Amino acid sequence: MTAPALQKSSPVAGQVVLDATDVTMRFGGLVAVNKVNFSVNEGEIVGLIGPNGAGKTTFFNCLTGLYKPTSGTVRYLGKTLKPQPVAVTRAGVARTFQNIRLFGNMSALENVMVGRYCRTSAGVLTSILHGPRYRREEKETVEKSKELLSFVGLTDVGDHLARNLNYGDQRRLEIARALATEPGLLLLDEPTAGMNPQETGEATDLIFAIRERGVSVVVIEHDMRFIFRLCDRVTCLVRGETLVEGTPAQVQSDERVIEAYIGSGPTHANKPATEKSLDEEAGA
Incomplete structure (x- = not known):
């Protein structure tokens, strides 16, 4: 007996590819992700940023079936994804890992x-x-x-x-x-970690080329210059919750994002929300 041929749906122009609603992930008394709403449209490159421990990779794991969310739903092309990596992959969602596997x-x-x-x-x-x-x-x-x-x-x-x-x-x-x-959606967890500027530039070109193949992309990355130049939209997570979501310019200039990365003490209280300041902190 042979298995049936697997069919992959193709996104309709302009439609929502991924829709995560109120995704929450608890580990005992620790709430790692708290009621996060997140969406990706066809043809978009969306960045997911936040300081260490913000819940970014945990959220990726919820989206890709490695974790079963405590609550909330994850839909791909309008269908709820089973919290199983094989089912998620066959549905059309692929990922890479922070630690190469x-x-x-x-x-x-x-x-x-x-x-x-x-x-x-x-x-x-x-x-x-x-x-x-x-x-x-x-x-x-x-x-x-x-x-x-x-x-x-x-x-x-x-x-x-x-x-x-x-x-x-x-x-x-x-x-x-x-x-x-x-895949119709590719999730990249820190794809430029450890790369030099030339390699980072090549990674940027590759991700743009992936989009040209009709694949939407979500990227976790600490390199703010890379994120702001690459992405159409950016979501910032802090302590497992969405702090701000918007265009790179909007997120880059939001004082809450700067505070999340570099604090709000006397030294930084009046520091402008610039791409350089975020880059410096991410590389600190």
Whole structure:
């Protein structure tokens, strides 16, 4: 018996892709995320910022099924997502992680192929016997994975072990693997962490190119200059709650955001809300 072919819906122009309502996550008596509302429209790049411990990654985990929210709902293309990573991925939501999670002893190509398998339909028996469907899908998987490696700038490293790639290439490989699942929404958790300015600029170009492929993007990042230049909208979380949401210019100039990052003591009380001041604090 073979599994049914998986179908991925395509967003209608202008529609809401992701809609999270009153998402709350408690760990015992600790409220890590408290009634957060968050949405992403088709074609948007949305930034999620906040000081350390603000609940950003916990919120990502709620969106992608790693955590089952204590309360609230998460909808993708109007359908409530089951709090299960496989179900979320098959629905069309992919992610990368703050701490890179690659298969180090597998090649770069094989890592991307792993992501692609959620879109194949060959059953267990067909796979064991290497039947025609398996061979056809395996060939398509290899071709698609090579194309994605080329897309993220890793054309010549397909046969290299993932653990032997440099840090920036490992980041790109993780993005390629996420794209192999054919998402309509990609969540990136600190994609430029540890990168130099040139690599950060290349990451910016890559994310814009991902949007050109019809994929909406949400980005967690501490590099404020990167966020404000990249994103259409930005949401700032503080202590698990939404502090402010708006355009980069609106968030960048909001005194509450500056206070959340650098405090409101005498030294900073009259400091203007500038991109530079946020960048300095994020890098402190």
